Amino acid sequence: MATGHMLCRWLSIPSPLTAARRLTITTKALTVPPPPSTSIRQTAARAAATVTTTTTSSGDAKRRRKKEKERKKAAEAAAAKSEKEKRRTRSDKEHDSSLEFHSSNKDHVPVMLREVVDVFASMPLRSFVDCTLGAAGHSSAIIKAHPQLEQYIGMDVDPEAHAKARAHIDALLLSDSHSHLKTHTLLKNFRNVKSVIGEVDANLLQSGVDAILMDLGMSSMQVNNPERGFSVMADGPLDMRMDPQASLRAADILNSWPDAEVGRVLRDYGEESNWRLLQNKIVLARLKGGIHSTTELIDLIRSMTHGARGGRQGWIKTATRVFQALRIAVNDELSILEKALKDCFACLAPGGRFAVISFHSLEDRIVKQTFLSIIGTGEVPKDDCAGEAKETWVKQIVRGPNGSILTKRPVTPSEEEERLNRRCRSAKLRVIEKSR
Numbered sequence: 001m002a003t004g005h006m007l008c009r010w011l012s013i014p015s016p017l018t019a020a021r022r023l024t025i026t027t028k029a030l031t032v033p034p035p036p037s038t039s040i041r042q043t044a045a046r047a048a049a050t051v052t053t054t055t056t057s058s059g060d061a062k063r064r065r066k067k068e069k070e071r072k073k074a075a076e077a078a079a080a081k082s083e084k085e086k087r088r089t090r091s092d093k094e095h096d097s098s099l100e101f102h103s104s105n106k107d108h109v110p111v112m113l114r115e116v117v118d119v120f121a122s123m124p125l126r127s128f129v130d131c132t133l134g135a136a137g138h139s140s141a142i143i144k145a146h147p148q149l150e151q152y153i154g155m156d157v158d159p160e161a162h163a164k165a166r167a168h169i170d171a172l173l174l175s176d177s178h179s180h181l182k183t184h185t186l187l188k189n190f191r192n193v194k195s196v197i198g199e200v201d202a203n204l205l206q207s208g209v210d211a212i213l214m215d216l217g218m219s220s221m222q223v224n225n226p227e228r229g230f231s232v233m234a235d236g237p238l239d240m241r242m243d244p245q246a247s248l249r250a251a252d253i254l255n256s257w258p259d260a261e262v263g264r265v266l267r268d269y270g271e272e273s274n275w276r277l278l279q280n281k282i283v284l285a286r287l288k289g290g291i292h293s294t295t296e297l298i299d300l301i302r303s304m305t306h307g308a309r310g311g312r313q314g315w316i317k318t319a320t321r322v323f324q325a326l327r328i329a330v331n332d333e334l335s336i337l338e339k340a341l342k343d344c345f346a347c348l349a350p351g352g353r354f355a356v357i358s359f360h361s362l363e364d365r366i367v368k369q370t371f372l373s374i375i376g377t378g379e380v381p382k383d384d385c386a387g388e389a390k391e392t393w394v395k396q397i398v399r400g401p402n403g404s405i406l407t408k409r410p411v412t413p414s415e416e417e418e419r420l421n422r423r424c425r426s427a428k429l430r431v432i433e434k435s436r
Ligand SMILES: C[S@@+](CC[C@H](N)C(=O)[O-])C[C@H]1O[C@@H](n2cnc3c(N)ncnc32)[C@H](O)[C@@H]1O
Pocket: 108, 109, 110, 111, 131, 132, 133, 134, 135, 136, 137, 138, 139, 155, 156, 157, 158, 161, 188, 189, 190, 191, 215, 216, 217, 218, 219, 242
């Protein structure tokens, strides 16, 4: 290159380095064979052009490769998105404000309310169990939609949710005529759903419940209270217990669980690819007194993702995964789910329905697989007419000898609901019906 540069100066033609910035010579020009007799000037000019072209085309090739890579990445992302869309059934329900049971209830906006009401709409419900009361949004709408309801049981592990739900249900009973409805709200874990129903009414356990609902995840009351430690966006103690009587807090995991267990929680419950680095940082932080607040944990995550691609989005995504992992571990969410799902199905009356809303893929996978194992394989009784086509929300059914899954693909919130309530974005609704 240096010799070429000198030669150019001597021949007073533009240096290839300068020309590289100005000239654009096509690859075609490169392939033109040199004329048989050429002067030094021509040779030098060609040499300059060759250098220029090589520089330009190697730059071009780099740019092309980068563009190609970006195009490929975008195509893959689009394919993954459309595959995801194919695997689910987006609800086309419109927002129905008449379902808002109490305009004064700002505690929690129930997710997929219209869809949940539709699941039980065709059934003359006499009994209904809500395993996750929250602020009783779903419960209230179902009680309102079924004036013939006789027995209602609602449970939650959170005393604040329980108190709010009780107040909302009492107000509903006062305003609507449900004189024959017996309501029971209990501070109980749904892992004990069978014994809870049995204690309330042994006959109900015997005959079976018409409808059961499980709306997993956190309520807005929990997320919005910094003292509970669930929120990535607010400073508070690292608590994350749904049941304040439970002994394990998120801070206990971070500050005293064995290193490998901390790593396992981040990897298995947060699906966090950087789990090992995080584990090491957390263990190192113990030497300086440990991590005790959500802000301290966020600072640690930010220091780790500092400079990484994605900026604010990058650390928020990591933090969301880490908080999810800790919450699952603190509340032992996944290990109790499969048995609770099976127990709920066992408590159903023949023809009864059980609806579950999940909020992350780990939960949804368990719901999907447990439902498949519940319905069983083999001959399906001919007179089982579960989920008749006249119910428009039922798209595809998977039938088994013990029951039918009425949502071969999970139902997901409508675009309108996603716009109105961003917290519903990851919700998936699956429904199973017991054989008659
Ligand atoms: C998403 S909220 C339910 C909101 C409710 N469907 C509504 O419309 O207001 C989930 C609730 O389930 C409760 N919960 C979580 N795990 C539980 C468990 N194992 N047993 C009982 N309740 C639980 C939480 O405390 C929380 O209040």
